[in-house]
Amino acid sequence: MFAQHLPVLPIILPLMAAPLCILLGRSHLAWLLATLVSALSFVISVDVLLTTLEQGVLSYAIGGWQPPWGIEIRIDTASAMILSAVTGISTLVLVYAKESIAKEVDPSQHTLFYTAHLLCLTGLSGILSTGDAFNLFVFLEISSLATYTLVSLGSDKRCLTAAFRYLVMGTIGATFILIGVGMLYMKTGTLNMIDLADRIAEFNGNRTLKTGLAFILVGVSIKLALFPLHMWLPPAYTHAPSAVSAFLASTATKVAVYVMVRFIFTIYGAEFVFHTMSMDILLLALAIVAIFKCSFMATVQSNVKTVLAYSSVAQIGYMILGISLVSSVGLMAGLLHIFNHALMKGALFMAVGAVLLRTGSVDIKAFQGLGKQMPLTMAAFTIAGLSIIGVPLTAGFVSKWYLVTAALEQQQWVIAMLVLLGSLLAIIYIGRILEAAYFKEPSELTAGKDIKEAPMLMLVPMWVLVIANIYFGIDTSLTLSAADTAAQLLTQSMTEIEAAQ
């Protein structure tokens, strides 16, 4: 009965569950509801992903109004793939959160935490599914508002300033996107993405459209923390509760990368962005600086959450690098990395959260000697860390491999070398932590304390992600075919143009 409505369900299920959480009132009921709804959304998203692989794009007219008059839900393989990752991570994080926030968040706020988490999920699913440029802005703001709340739930008072900085930057970004969408509407008279794409193709080199693109790109870059607009991210991820860091680091910025892909490839078209405006050079330069500057910053931090936060900014650099290579393989590598990075960063932040739960600190000193005391947690951290570095047989290897392939395909030897060099820096910052965990004696922070392994409810989701890391590193058929189909679809217009030339 609901088969044709599946595309809209991942949005409205969490949206309706959020107020229900408030009405339920009790935090463990809220937790149960949130987890179930999130899991249901995950199942639906996987189903949608499989459908898109078979049938192509799914379109759903909200309110029965045909686009461009009504709002369209439009899910292609790219969106379905990231949607599955987001809902999946959200489910695992919710399972994990029960034990994790028990220590980090005040008990009276647990229900609010789950409500905000569900609202954030609603926003992210909405962004991924919508086919309307303004609707995207609305969902972006739902997820952002929920995110500010989630970050401010941290136990350290610095989470407040971090959340405020995030709020100001995020709102500036959203307003820039609003300006850009306004300019698009002004010139085309429509807000539907496909319709916009058709109409933009008519004007090449219009100054209003160019400015609109610039504003949208800057706005999205703030949201996805592209260097040098990333300053809000490290404090926010450091001081947010661990469950929140795990969720946001693996989903929120990645969804923003998706928004950028959507605006560049679907709405404006690669031709306009990369040939008329030569954005590829700018993006490429920023991506490379991000990889090196932030990987380097990650090597000198003592707070492990900060290390991972800077590492996230660097990894976003890889995704943008994939986009800026302007090829189907490059885009595929970028999309693949969005998916894989969600798996690894989720596992890493979860492991750090477990350490915080048991030792009360996330300083690198607290990790000393943990290899013996928390073997399962640290094993998970190690494998996910290897995935970040890009060791073969992990998911991280696959995406880096295709990134290098895409660079080599265009004879960009230097870029291929730089990607490998960036991995070297990742070895240093992950290696420092592993060294502390396995080869150092417990420091004064943990000495004398009896440190137990993390509880089951935290270990299970962590290990699910770790196993996914290995699985998608070995059996790449599903991720590769999805990313490949998605990239083909997105770059269709580009290849047509190339063929015509």
Added chain:
Amino acid sequence: MAEIIDLVLLGMLAITAFNIIFIKDLFTVVMLFGIYSFLSALIFVNLDAVDVAFTEAAVGAGISTVLMLGTLALTGRKEKASSHKTILPLLVVCVTGAALIYGTLDMPLFGDPDNPAHQHVAPRYIEDSPQEIGIPNMVTSVLASYRAFDTLGETAVVFAAAIGVLSLLGLPKRDRATIQSGLKSHLVLRVVAKMIIPLIVLFALYVQFHGDYGPGGGFQAGVIAAAALILYALVFGLPMATHVVPPRVLKALAALGVLIYAGTGVVSLFLSANFLDYSVLAEDPVAGQHIGIIAIELGVGITVFAAMLCIFYAFAGQTERKNIQ
């Protein structure tokens, strides 16, 4: 004539904004912001956007200003003079402004009926919505039916804001009736407030249910109803207000509104139509649309009323707390 009014208002806005940059007294800054908001509402009226003007006046000049004043009561009204960096921000602003001016060069002519914005999607809303939806206010038609998903998102945003403020500030406890508060000595104020609060509530209901025919709708009605209770809380004290509308009820109401809205959409799903397709809610599609719009406007109104009042309670509870300490 309209152009001259427009120009004068824009000039006044520019002066207001310019003053806000330099004035250090934050109380004045907030008041100027209220003025800015009212002036922009006037511009919106002048540019035919009556619904927007209504909202801007109620929200920008009303709720936002009240919240800002509430914050100032807690944080102090003087901005400290600082040798803050000003060169870099100025540079950023100049670059952004230059980019925008560059973008305006190819913009369509202001007010020209042949602009692309008025050609493609909009004519359907103007020409067909009175027949398809059956109500004269096109803004309500588009808001509540054609783009109902945006409005659902908007309701969720308001709900998210209430959740955020609650998690940051918490709600005041109800059993504080012993504390002396409110403006006890202002007899005139109390009498007049008693007279006009029912009128404001009545007006809110009018705006809620007349939104199909004139400017207004759930959002404006919710804000106005919240304003009535905010006035009550200001004059008679927060404990009295929390006695009339307990915070817990508000929290539940805010959630309920979102559920009403989304639930209307789900009802259409069960009647085997697309999400938020109201045509199936009654035998006649136009009547169905009307029922759907009334239902979702009710949801919006309830959520907005409850969320705004919740947010006000949270801020006022903080001020009260500060006074006790």
Added chain:
Amino acid sequence: MSFIVDHYNYWIVVLLMMMGFYVVIAANNLVKKIVGLNIFQTSVFMMYISIGKVNGGSAPIAAEGITTYSNPLPHVLILTAIVVGVATTAVGLALVVRIKRAYGTVEENEFEDKEDLI
């Protein structure tokens, strides 16, 4: 000359936007930052409403004897955006209140001194 008449509205709105934007990024006081954010957003709303204006049109509420209406779509978008704006303002101000309680100040450079910047 006609170029100016056709575009002056946008230019003044850009000026207003930039004044708001300047307050956001230059102000040291957090409350003032929020005020700036609101001015910035309100000015963007004005740009949208300017797009919707049709010369000689009237408010988009169907009435007898009126044939030209202004475009209702930007109005709808801005109604939503205003709500988003006030939601952000509320959360931002709540954060300011908490920051004041935690740090004893709402001047950005003062609490930056109190925490090691990461």
Added chain:
Amino acid sequence: MIEIISSVFLIVGAFFSLTGAVGIFKFPDFFTRVHAASVTDSISTILIIFGLILRTDFDLVAVKLLFILIFMLLTSPTASHALAKSARHGGLLTLAETRSDKKVGDD
């Protein structure tokens, strides 16, 4: 004919509005300024709304205008009163009082 009467009302209303504004700038202390501001609130509102009512067809719009007038007449004097009372309560003195204080101080 009605149009002319209405115009007269509107012009006089606008004139009072203007004097109120001038008063806010020219008057010496808080209380006199409140007085000037309330001129705008009361007499000029009445005149302007009457002027507008004369321009309607005496239908629903006129009734709405009348409601607005009643509401304004209720609220603006209350607001002025509350403002002045709070100022007094907060210890603000009139100009004359400040001067006589000074004299006391001089003696």
